[in-house]
Amino acid sequence: MTTTRFCIIRHGETDWNRERRLQGHTDIPLNSQGHKQARQLQQALAQTGLTFDALHVSDLTRTQQTAAPLAELYQLTPHYHAQLRERHYGQYQGLTYAEIQRQWPQHYPRIESRDPDYDMEGGESLNHFRQRIISCFSRQAQSHPAQTLLVVTHGGVLEILHRTASGTPLNTPRDFPIPNAALNWVTYNEGVWMLEKWADESHLQAALDEL
Numbered sequence: 001m002t003t004t005r006f007c008i009i010r011h012g013e014t015d016w017n018r019e020r021r022l023q024g025h026t027d028i029p030l031n032s033q034g035h036k037q038a039r040q041l042q043q044a045l046a047q048t049g050l051t052f053d054a055l056h057v058s059d060l061t062r063t064q065q066t067a068a069p070l071a072e073l074y075q076l077t078p079h080y081h082a083q084l085r086e087r088h089y090g091q092y093q094g095l096t097y098a099e100i101q102r103q104w105p106q107h108y109p110r111i112e113s114r115d116p117d118y119d120m121e122g123g124e125s126l127n128h129f130r131q132r133i134i135s136c137f138s139r140q141a142q143s144h145p146a147q148t149l150l151v152v153t154h155g156g157v158l159e160i161l162h163r164t165a166s167g168t169p170l171n172t173p174r175d176f177p178i179p180n181a182a183l184n185w186v187t188y189n190e191g192v193w194m195l196e197k198w199a200d201e202s203h204l205q206a207a208l209d210e211l
Contacts, residue, residue, distance in 0.1 A: 006185065008153060009182070010182065011180065014062050015028065019096065023093065025093065034062065037181035038181065041181055051074070059082050067152040130163075133161065138191075158178050183197070
């Protein structure tokens with residue numbers, strides 16, 4: 001068997017999550033609720049008996065802070081990757097969608113329609129974002145055949161993986177949740193992605209969904 005299993009976690013809550021602001025590559029730390037969620041993750045996983053072969057983490061502060069209790073629990077050295085960062089939202093980073101609509105009404109229809117080629121005015125298109133994420137996870141899977149990996153990353157990354165595994169186009173409305181600090185399981189085998197379990201937040205209270 002060469003199937004690689006991934007347990008993928010979106011970082012804990014930040015103040016910009018609560019304000020519904022696009023974070024992208026902006027390095028925003030966890031808020032107090034986010035730190036609490038990271039501890040709840042550690043406590044929940046400690047009770048499962050699960051083991052992991054490696055821990056891969058986005059290099060931004062909010063993911064590093066979420067991963068720290070998990071690295072302690074499993075005695076794993078985190079491997080940090082810029083390739084696991086959230087989508088780059090260009091000139092819209094730090095804004096809410098309502099603010100973008102007011103300030104750039106001429107561009108907003110391309111955002112609202114999820115145009116897969118729109119780069120968010122100097123950021124990253126959905127097509128380029130998907131290419132980056134799937135390439136990164138495929139390399140990890142090929143480097144860890146038949147192993148189980150723990151990954152701490154971002155909501156947009158999880159959306160790309162869900163859409164890839166389910167065959168959902170990039171330009172359709174999202175119809176699945178991506179809560180902060182929930183557990184999401186996907187598998188990879190010879191280029192095929194499969195959803196195993198999604199958005200398990202039984203260990204959390206009132207986790208925010210992705211924008």
